[in-house]
Structures are given as C-alpha cells and as structure tokens.
Amino acid sequence: MNEAIEQRTNVKFLTKLGKDAQTIENMLKQVYGQNTMKSSTIRKWVKRFRDGRESCEDDPREGRPSTARTDENVARVLAAVRDDRRKEVRMIAGELGLPKSSVHNILTQNLGMKKVCAKIVPRVLMDEQKERRIACCQEWQSLGDDFLNHVITGDESWVYEYDLELKSQSREWRQEGEPRPKKARRSRSNIKTMAIVFFDIRGVVHHEYVPQGQTVNKEYYVEVLKRLRDRVRRARPEMFKEKSWILHHDNAPAHASLLVRQFLTRNAITVADHPPYSPDLAPCDFFLFPKVKKVLRGTHLDTVAECQASFTRELKALTPEAFKDCFSKWSARWGKCIEAEGEYFEGDHVIVSE
Numbered sequence: 001m002n003e004a005i006e007q008r009t010n011v012k013f014l015t016k017l018g019k020d021a022q023t024i025e026n027m028l029k030q031v032y033g034q035n036t037m038k039s040s041t042i043r044k045w046v047k048r049f050r051d052g053r054e055s056c057e058d059d060p061r062e063g064r065p066s067t068a069r070t071d072e073n074v075a076r077v078l079a080a081v082r083d084d085r086r087k088e089v090r091m092i093a094g095e096l097g098l099p100k101s102s103v104h105n106i107l108t109q110n111l112g113m114k115k116v117c118a119k120i121v122p123r124v125l126m127d128e129q130k131e132r133r134i135a136c137c138q139e140w141q142s143l144g145d146d147f148l149n150h151v152i153t154g155d156e157s158w159v160y161e162y163d164l165e166l167k168s169q170s171r172e173w174r175q176e177g178e179p180r181p182k183k184a185r186r187s188r189s190n191i192k193t194m195a196i197v198f199f200d201i202r203g204v205v206h207h208e209y210v211p212q213g214q215t216v217n218k219e220y221y222v223e224v225l226k227r228l229r230d231r232v233r234r235a236r237p238e239m240f241k242e243k244s245w246i247l248h249h250d251n252a253p254a255h256a257s258l259l260v261r262q263f264l265t266r267n268a269i270t271v272a273d274h275p276p277y278s279p280d281l282a283p284c285d286f287f288l289f290p291k292v293k294k295v296l297r298g299t300h301l302d303t304v305a306e307c308q309a310s311f312t313r314e315l316k317a318l319t320p321e322a323f324k325d326c327f328s329k330w331s332a333r334w335g336k337c338i339e340a341e342g343e344y345f346e347g348d349h350v351i352v353s354e
Contacts, residue, residue: 007037008045008056015049068102069110077106081113121344123277130342133275137334140272148327150239151272152205152232153248154198155284156216157293159311161191165298193304195311197288198228200245201327203320206231209308218257225263248272250282280346281333287326291318 007028014024021043028036037045073096080092089107093100107113125133140147164186172181194210206228210216216224225247232240239245247269249255264271279285292314301307336345 003032003035004037005056007032011037011042011045012049012054012056015046021046068098069106073098073102074106074110077103078111081107081111119344119347122279125277125343129276133278133281133337133342136273136275136278137281137337141331141334141338147246147272148201148331150200150244151246151248152198152200152228152236153283154196154206154228155250155282155289156194156196156210157284157289158192159195159293159296159307160188161301161303161307162186162189162299163293163297164188166294169294169298191301191304191307193307193311195308196224197284197315198231199283199288199323200236201323203318203323204315205235207312207315212304216252216254218254218259221254221257221260222263225260225269229267229269243268243270246270246272248274250274250278251276280344281330281337283326283330286333287329288318291322 010028010031011024014027019027021039024046025036025039025042028042076096077092077098080087080095089100089104092098093103096103123129170181170183174180193212194216195207196210196216197207198205208224208227210220214220229240232245236245247264248271251274254260275281292311295314296310299310301310333345339345340348
C-alpha cells in the first residue's frame with residue numbers, strides 16, 4: 001500500500017468515528033509529519049467519505065483512447081527509421097502525419113528502440129576485411145583447446161612516466177548537493193619506454209624493453225624472436241621439443257616483413273594468422289596492456305628505469321587464473337566476431353548462438 005492510499009484509509013476510519021477535518025489533519029501530522037496530505041485534499045476526502053464513498057482509490061480518469069499506435073502505424077514508423085536511422089521524432093511525425101508523442105511511444109515502447117551515439121572504432125572495415133576476421137575466428141575455433149594451449153601471443157606497447165588516469169578512476173563518493181571533484185587537464189609525459197611481452201595460457205613467457213633510440217624494425221624484431229625462441233626452450237621445454245608452440249602477433253610492418261617470415265620458416269615456428277585492424281582479437285590489446293597500465297595510470301614515475309621496474313612488477317603480479325580467464329575470453333570473442341559478421345562487436349552485447 002502506498003502512502004497516499006494509507007492516509008486516505010486513515011481519513012476514512014477517523015471520519016467514520018465522527019472526527020472533523022481539522023482534527024483529522026492534526027492527527028495525520030503527528031504520524032506523517034511533512035508528508036501529510038494538503039488540507040484541501042484532506043477536506044475533499046472527508047466530504048467524500050461522509051457522502052458514503054467507500055473506495056480509497058483514485059477515480060478512473062476519462063481520456064480519448066489512442067488510435068495512432070496501430071500495427072499499421074508501427075510498421076510505417078519502423079520503415080521510416082530503417083530508411084534513415086538519424087531522423088528526429090518530429091521529422092518522422094511530419095512525414096507520416098502522426099502526433100510526435102505517438103511516434104515517440106511507438107519507437108520506445110512498441111519497437112523498444114533508443115537513440116545511441118556512434119562508437120569510435122579503429123577503422124571502418126571493408127567487406128574483405130570482415131571476411132578475413134570471420135575466417136581467422138573460424139579457424140581458431142576449429143583448433144579449439146589445442147590452439148589455446150599452445151599459442152604464445154605478444155606485442156609491444158609504450159609505457160609512460162606519467163599516463164592519464166581513466167575517467168572511471170577519478171570517481172569519488174559524494175553526498176547529494178556536494179560539488180563534483182575537479183582535476184586539471186593534463187597530457188602524457190614525453191618520458192617513455194617500449195615494452196615487448198609474450199605470454200601464453202600459463203603466464204608470461206618473455207618480456208623485454210626496447211633500448212632508448214632503437215626502432216622496432218625487422219632486424220630488431222628478428223633478434224627479439226631469437227630471444228623468445230631461446231626463452232621458450234627453457235620455460236616451455238615440451239612445446240619447444242615437439243615444435244608445437246604457435247606464435248601469434250599482429251600485422252605490424254616489422255612482424256610481417258620478409259626477413260621475419262624467413263626466420264620463422266627456417267626455425268619451423270608455426271604462426272597463427274591474424275586479421276588486420278583487429279585489436280579486439282589480440283589478447284595484448286584487450287587484456288594484458290590495459291590491465292597492467294591501469295594500475296600505473298595517474299602515477300608519476302621519475303625515470304625510464306622506474307617505468308620499466310613498475311611495469312615489470314605489475315606484470316609479475318598477474319595470476320595464472322588471470323591468464324586462463326584471458327584465453328577463455330579470447331575464445332568467446334571469436335564467436336562474437338562471427339555473430340557480428342566480422343564487424344567490431346565490443347559494447348554491442350552480442351549474443352553468441354550455441
């Protein structure tokens with residue numbers, strides 16, 4: 001029972017006891033305080049109950065039944081929206097000769113629609129690029145656990161002496177009426193170092209930092225792969241001996257160069273194909289670097305050495321369960337990409353078919 005009905009019920013009871021409106025108002029104020037009904041409302045209900053009314057509910061309101069939200073008009077509105085999804089409600093209403101309120105109700109209630117802003121994505125994908133994304137995901141799915149248990153994925157990324165904290169990191173508990181927290185606009189530091197990390201479902205296999213002034217070109221990347229191969233031999237001896245490990249990296253020019261491909265072929269290292277412009281399908285991009293860097297955001301580090309030490313510390317803090325969860329989510333992303341027909345799917349709440 002809501003409070004309004006409760007007060008009316010009390011007014012009815014007191015009226016039947018012969019109390020006058022002023023006495024009833026005083027008694028209600030003792031119980032409900034500032035939430036007591038207005039004096040005029042109390043007098044109105046006292047009169048109704050004295051005249052024989054029994055119901056404490058509001059009278060049904062008269063109104064003209066809506067004739068605009070018919071199946072035909074719902075179909076017309078849907079066709080108008082599909083013709084141009086940026087149309088304003090008033091434009092659709094003028095075009096179809098319907099009231100704006102009816103068009104709004106059809107869109108929100110009958111069709112369950114809402115207007116959303118465009119999401120920034122790495123690139124507007126062409127049809128062949130979408131098909132490539134689908135093909136890669138289907139290939140990875142066909143290999144299943146055998147792929148997930150043997151793949152070693154890696155990439156490089158900048159680590160800054162000062163990186164901006166995320167908007168979500170600046171949230172604070174405030175009471176109603178308190179001003180919002182404020183902070184000055186800042187930019188990333190010019191002091192930075194580049195980290196290269198390779199990991200698998202069990203954890204980090206190899207990581208290193210690019211020397212200051214060094215560019216990650218094809219010659220340097222070959223040397224990185226030599227060190228990675230050496231590390232796999234020591235850290236994953238079974239996979240190295242059986243030559244069962246699979247390298248996964250993106251299509252950066254240094255990664256895709258002829259010199260690198262020759263090195264991989266010469267050493268019988270299997271490479272997993274990766275679709276272009278697909279950071280959402282690269283574990284380094286959707287898991288490792290964001291997770292490690294989030295801890296460092298908003299923190300001032302004085303030197304490159306301190307940047308490297310802090311990044312290494314957070315890298316080692318990642319648990320085996322975190323890496324297993326990453327690869328499980330990677331597998332789920334393949335299905336989402338296929339369901340989205342190769343489009344970017346993050347934030348779209350894609351439901352994967354069984």
